[in-house]
Amino acid sequence: xxxxxxxxxxxxxxxxxxxxxxxxxxxxxxxxxxxxxxxxxxxxxxxxxxxxxxxxxxxxxxxxxxxxxxxxxxxxxxxxxxxxxxxxxxxxxxxxxxxxxxxxxxxxxxxxxxxxxxxxxxxxxxxxxxxxxxxxxxxxxxxxxxxxxxxxxxxxxxxxxxxxxxxxxxxxxxxxxxxxxxxxxxxxxxxxxxxxxxxx
Amino acid sequence: xxxxxxxxxxxxxxxxxxxxxxxxxxxxxxxxxxxxxxxxxxxxxxxxxxxxxxxxxxxxxxxxxxxxxxxxxxxxxxxxxxxxxxxxxxxxxxxxxxxxxxxxxxxxxxxxxxxxxxxxxxxxxxxxxxxxxxxxxxxxxxxxxxxxxxxxxxxxxxxxxxxxxxxxxxxxxxxxxxxxxxxxxxxxxxxxxxxxxxxxxxxxxxxxxxxxxxxxxxxxxxxxxxxxxxxxxxxxxxxxxxxxxxxxxxxxxxxxxxxxxxxxxxxxxxxxxxxxxxxxxxxxxx
Numbered sequence: 001x002x003x004x005x006x007x008x009x010x011x012x013x014x015x016x017x018x019x020x021x022x023x024x025x026x027x028x029x030x031x032x033x034x035x036x037x038x039x040x041x042x043x044x045x046x047x048x049x050x051x052x053x054x055x056x057x058x059x060x061x062x063x064x065x066x067x068x069x070x071x072x073x074x075x076x077x078x079x080x081x082x083x084x085x086x087x088x089x090x091x092x093x094x095x096x097x098x099x100x101x102x103x104x105x106x107x108x109x110x111x112x113x114x115x116x117x118x119x120x121x122x123x124x125x126x127x128x129x130x131x132x133x134x135x136x137x138x139x140x141x142x143x144x145x146x147x148x149x150x151x152x153x154x155x156x157x158x159x160x161x162x163x164x165x166x167x168x169x170x171x172x173x174x175x176x177x178x179x180x181x182x183x184x185x186x187x188x189x190x191x192x193x194x195x196x197x198x199x200x
Numbered sequence: 201x202x203x204x205x206x207x208x209x210x211x212x213x214x215x216x217x218x219x220x221x222x223x224x225x226x227x228x229x230x231x232x233x234x235x236x237x238x239x240x241x242x243x244x245x246x247x248x249x250x251x252x253x254x255x256x257x258x259x260x261x262x263x264x265x266x267x268x269x270x271x272x273x274x275x276x277x278x279x280x281x282x283x284x285x286x287x288x289x290x291x292x293x294x295x296x297x298x299x300x301x302x303x304x305x306x307x308x309x310x311x312x313x314x315x316x317x318x319x320x321x322x323x324x325x326x327x328x329x330x331x332x333x334x335x336x337x338x339x340x341x342x343x344x345x346x347x348x349x350x351x352x353x354x355x356x357x358x359x360x361x362x363x364x365x366x367x368x369x370x371x372x373x374x375x376x377x378x379x380x381x382x383x384x385x386x387x388x389x390x391x392x393x394x395x396x397x398x399x400x401x402x403x404x405x406x407x408x409x410x411x412x413x414x415x416x417x418x419x420x421x422x423x424x425x426x427x428x429x430x431x432x433x434x435x436x437x438x439x440x441x442x443x444x445x446x447x448x449x450x451x452x453x454x455x456x457x458x459x460x461x462x463x464x465x466x467x468x469x470x471x472x473x474x475x476x477x478x479x480x481x482x483x484x485x486x
Contacts, residue, residue, distance in 0.1 A: 073260055081278040082394065084271055091268065095257075098264050101271035111234040112206045113267060116241040139241055 001039055001046055001070070008040050012069035016090055017062045026069065030187045033063040034123060034149045037187035043180050043195060045119060045145045047071045052117040054139050056104040056132070057124035059083045061090035061097070067121070068096045075117065077110060079103045105132045107139070116141045123149040127156070130171035137175055143200040146176055149184075150192040161190045172196055201238045206266055207252040215250040222265035226273070229266060283393035286366045290388040293363055296356045303349050307334050310342050328353070372467035373457035377450065377475055378432040385428050386454070397462035404458070405429065405451030429454070438483050449482035 002009050002025065009025035020027040030037035038044040047053070047070035058064045058076035060083045068074045076091070077100045078084050084101050091097040102109035104124050117139050126132060133148055140146060150168050152161035169178055176196035184191045203210045206229040208217040218228050244259050253259035304327050311334045312318050318337075325333070328350075335346035364380030370393065374383040389407050390396035396404070406413045408427030416423040426447040430436055438446045453475040460468050 081275045084275055088268060088271060091264070095261065095264070098260065098267050099271055100267050101274045108234045108236050108239075111236065111239050111241075112204060112229055112232045113263060114241050115244055135236075138236060138239060 001044075008036055010066040010069035012065070013093060016065045016093075017060070019062075026066065028066045033066065034184055034188055034191055034193065035063050035121065035147070036066070037184045038147070038149075038182070038193040038195075040187070041182060041184070043182055043193060045147065045195060047119070051119055052115060054114070054117045054120045054136065056120065056122040056136060058087050058099070059123075061087035061099075063123075064097060065090050065094060068094045071119075072096065073098065075100060075110075075114060077102055077104050105135065107135050111138075114139050116144075118144045119147065120144070121147045121149075123151075125151055125154045127154060129155065130168050133172065134175060137198065140198050142198055144198050145179075146172075146196040146198065148172065148194045148196070150194055152190045152192065161192070165192045165194075168192075169194065201240075203240055204232050204234065205242050205247070206232075206263065207247050208250055210246055210250075215246060217250045217252055220252065220262060222262065222269055225262075225266045226269040230270060230273075283370050283387060286363070286370050286384055287388055287392060289359065289363050289366060290384040293356065293359050294385075294388070296352065296359065300349060300352055300356060303345065303352075304331060307331065307342060307346055307349065311338055314338065314342070371458070371461045372465075373460045373472060374454055376467060376472045377453055377457055377479070378429060382428060382431050385431070386458075389428060393458070393462050396458045399455060399458070401448070401452035401455035404454050405447055426451075434479060434483055442483060446479065446482045450479050453479060 002011065004022055004025060007022060008028045008030065009022055010028050012026055014021045014026050016026075019029065028036040028039075030040040035044070047067060049070070049072050051071040053067055053071045053074045055064055055067060055074055055076045058078040061076065064074060064076045064087065073096055075098045076087060078087050079102065081101075084099070087099050091099040098113070100110045100113060104122070105126065105128070118141055120133075120136055120140050122129070122133055122136070124132060129148065129150060133146065137146070148168075150165060152159075152164040155164045155168070165181070169181065172178060172194060176198055178194060178196050180193075180195040182193055184193055201211065206225060208215055218225060244256060247253060247259055248255075253262055308330060315337060318333075331346050331350055335343050335350065338346065360381060363384050367380035367384040367387070368375045371380075371383045371387060374386070386404065386407055387393060387396055390399060399407075406424050406427045407429075409424035410427075412421065412424035415421045425444040426435055429447055429450055432450065435443060435447050435450065456471065457475065460471060
């Protein structure tokens, strides 16, 4: 990952969502992107040009655009029509992005388009985030990584985030090795990043 | 095992490519049903050997073209089916109401001038009866107009049923709580389902009573208890002293219902049952 001083940046054509540029690089703001927050906090899996990535919950494609600046091919799955329109616009200028309109909880909808990937990044506002992760493991290469951004409030607003995290870790541990867990404070509240790897 | 991918079918014997036309491939891919038990992800080199593409770049380009075509179609379908048309229908309905009222008023005024026996007491007749009287009693233009208003009123009731049915489809949860017509009016005032789904209950409660709300905020007047939702029977039939409470509870549940409608798009019976109970409970005088 490229840092200019303390600032996380990505190489690529700017002007995707009004992001700042620095010496020709696009600034990747940790307050806006949870993945950027994870990298800024010293965690995460480095993205390389030979990587294939499945991105679940692509939304408007802001973070996707940064991932595509680093990685080889990015399969970006998004369900809602409005953000999908923005994502298509982002994908028009970035040939590495394959935009897929489908429900991340139903991998059979997009399985006919998928190859095995090195990294799955999941950032969906759904209660059953661990279940969605499990159903998508079929796309992950042995030894590949899974980064789950756990939105504890989406699981259950009333419960203690720490408790929600504990439960998620237990769930993920069934099929994956949990490598790293960290809260995204001070950039994002009640969000935990869980980095796992698939047993080889 | 046979694997059906976007570019063709692959099994032990080999690969049958489905061509390289993105539109045709998209159509074929949309019809694919994948069983996940025996599924194996694509090896793009198989696609290359199949003659789909010569390089990885070509492969990804074609895949992108197919996926973008599919996404465009899905977006178009979602806009066609959902709230966009309902918004226009409801606004047309409200315009029709306006026009019918204006024309009826004017017809009554005109008829009163030509017919001295048509006194004030006839003005309190139901509009339908009054128009019938005018159509048969008057001559020429006035009679024609009265006939036209009646036809327009028929159009209006047909449209109202359509609005109600469409609202049940687009706003299943909201409609279950306050009826299709009022639900559709809320949608229209909010400016769309996404806007309605983003509103807090307190805003939904006073939607449609903006004048009273802002005169309250500027100071002096009491705050409005209800806007459009007053049209719902449980609000306007409630005893005065609990009407504000009913409106507040109803609006809070509507905010949840609108979000379910927007994000899930289907009726959630457990929610509807619970919400109905809460709203009925609020109407019981303390």
